Amino acid sequence: MTVPFTPLPGRPEPLLPGSVDSYTVTDVPLCGPDTTAGDLQAMLVGGRFQSAADVAVCTYGDGAAHRLLGLIPLETALAADPHLRARDLMDTDPPVVAPGLNQEEAAWKAAHHGESSLAVVDADGTFRGLVPPSRLLAVLLTEHDQDLARLGGFLTSSASARHAMDEPIGERLWHRLPWLVLGLLGSAGAAMLVRGAEEDLASDVRLAFFIPGIVYMADAVGTQTEALVIRGLSVGVPIRRVFRLESLTGLLVGLVLAAVTVPAVWLILGSADLALTLSLSLMAACTVATVVAMSLPWLMAKLGRDPAFGSGPLATVVQDLLSLVIYFAIASAVLG
Template sequence: MAFLLTSEFVEHIEQLIAQKDGNALKELFLDFHFADFAEVLEELDSDDATYLIKLLESEITSEALMEVDEDVREKILDRLSPKEIAQELAEMDTDDAADVIGELDEDIQKKVISKIKDEEHAADIVELLKYDEDTAGGLMAKELVRVKETWTIAGCVREMRRQAKNVTRVHSIYVVDKEDKLKGRLSLKDLLTAPEKARISDVYIPKVDYVTVHTEGEEVARIMQRYDLEAIPVVDDHGVLVGRITIDDIVDFIKDEAEKDYQMAAGISSDVEADDSIWLLTRARLPWLVLGLFGGLGSVYIMKGFDEAISNYVELFFFTPLIAAMAGNVGVQSSAIIVQGLANDNVKGSLFKRLLKEVGLALINGIALAVLVIVFGYIAGLDQRVAFTIAISMLSVIIVAALVGTFVPIILNKKGIDPAIATGPFITTSNDIFGIFLFFYLSKIILGF
């Protein structure tokens, strides 16, 4: 049965903390899942949450610290000594420990690392901090099970038992040579059915998917998704096995990237949350609002250049929002499909064919919408020349907007810029300007003013 956090339960915990009833709290959280405990921590104030972290065993609290929101974790860590933080890190996998310690100031990092009793664990954490957090090196954990190709099956089993003590979940068994270079993987079935005196070199599978420490996180996600991998080994520039990335790590990475792309598409330039300070939220939103402002001023300037059209055909003015809206909507639709395709590595082949396909799609949609405009103009008693002008202009605007929405994300991607930027105010504003200019320019040609 799923855990349901209620206000009454939170109040009960707060009362026990106020009474300093440590025994009752330990008993209460004895069989708690760390994810449920993390939910409790997020509902408490920072002092109460820190009290629980200090009170309970690190085996429980370390997992919960990884589940809580980053802001909550930061406030808790600020209230812990370097020694207490080191105790929490000692119970974490190296990748999680590196993520946590990476959030601390450099001087605190050094103090915490010096307090970690397991020197090998500390060294592994320091090594992971060297890599960019969005690469395989930054995502990997050092904990894994590796066996030498020269070992016998019996010797392999003994060594695996020793190594598995430090590995939370054994997804795969990796085979390396005497220099620790990755050679392949070992099937558990083959291990169990092979004769004890047989050597690993006789039964291991040489074909294994892997990534290097420098592989981008998005590429790691694509490989794991394509081949349905629960874990993937990571090697250095010399082919030496240095770690592994598990499915839970890559899911967290995908979730974080999706949140960033969603914010960028909404016109927010930084990774912010609703409870951040007004200054941070303003700094994240204002640049895009300024872009929208200049885009709007550009549209005003364009309309001012066609004041004669508005004087002679005032109906055109009332259809301006329609043209701008259609340009923005079509551009966002096209760019969203392309950005999604780029993220999934599905946008391949000739750019010309891609643009031709998008033009064809825009032509079909544009003709259908243009017909509806003409019908509307007839019903509303609009001058048919004006209705025809609006229809033709809208058709042209839709085609141009589709081309811009397709072309811009692809170009940004080739230039190494996140194409998600093309699904937000950038593409909407640019298409608004193009749309309004094209609308009045074609109207001038057709109506002859």
């Protein structure tokens, strides 16, 4: 007995983006448990289907397929004795998933089960269709592409990364120039901060020697944190999971750098106050840079922007300005 597949009334086929539903086909060979292999072979030879990799064995009611009983691989059906029945040929424990399941989970379930097709059934066992091998392969390739992209720190897929590599000059400028202009404005702000600290610099010109070092170390610590956060966001790691650890790491890095700075500056320049100023500034600047480097990529991701484009330049501007503010504030308090 063979009956064309007809979805049950009131149970339309869902199409959920990113789910197995988008890959399900309903035009597949169906038969009842008592269908002979000979009848099944005749149906397969003369029939046309979206996928004939497996035959779905179902119970029937009201002229429509009902509960899935098992699957028969095409090669098994064609090679079987014509007198055998479908119930004797079918796999009674095929891979089965519910509508709406994530496509990657569904594809891996089929792959680990060793079946060609994946059956989609409702919670009550109602047969909804099959995901054929070609579509399972498409899911696996898509997910593999996305996994490689995540390892590289991209948010969506490597296809977008390739597009970024091949995009025309106009788009390249549009994606980069606004952030670089913001950096230019930030450098102007930094110049104004240095000008505002003119009295402190005049009282001890040695303070100017360490401005590049303070700014660079804060940027370096922030860049490390930023790279880790962007990679974490790309694989779905929530920011709250890394916030405490990275904040503590930034503080410890600042403490280590401060511990190295105090004796070095004290011995070389002979100034305990200057050594204290530099050590406190490094500790504070590195801690603040870590927080900034975590916050900006997270904020950009929340706003739907790719952190890989703007968080680097923006974080650099903010970290530089804050590092200078911290440095001159501590210098004024310690040396003033």
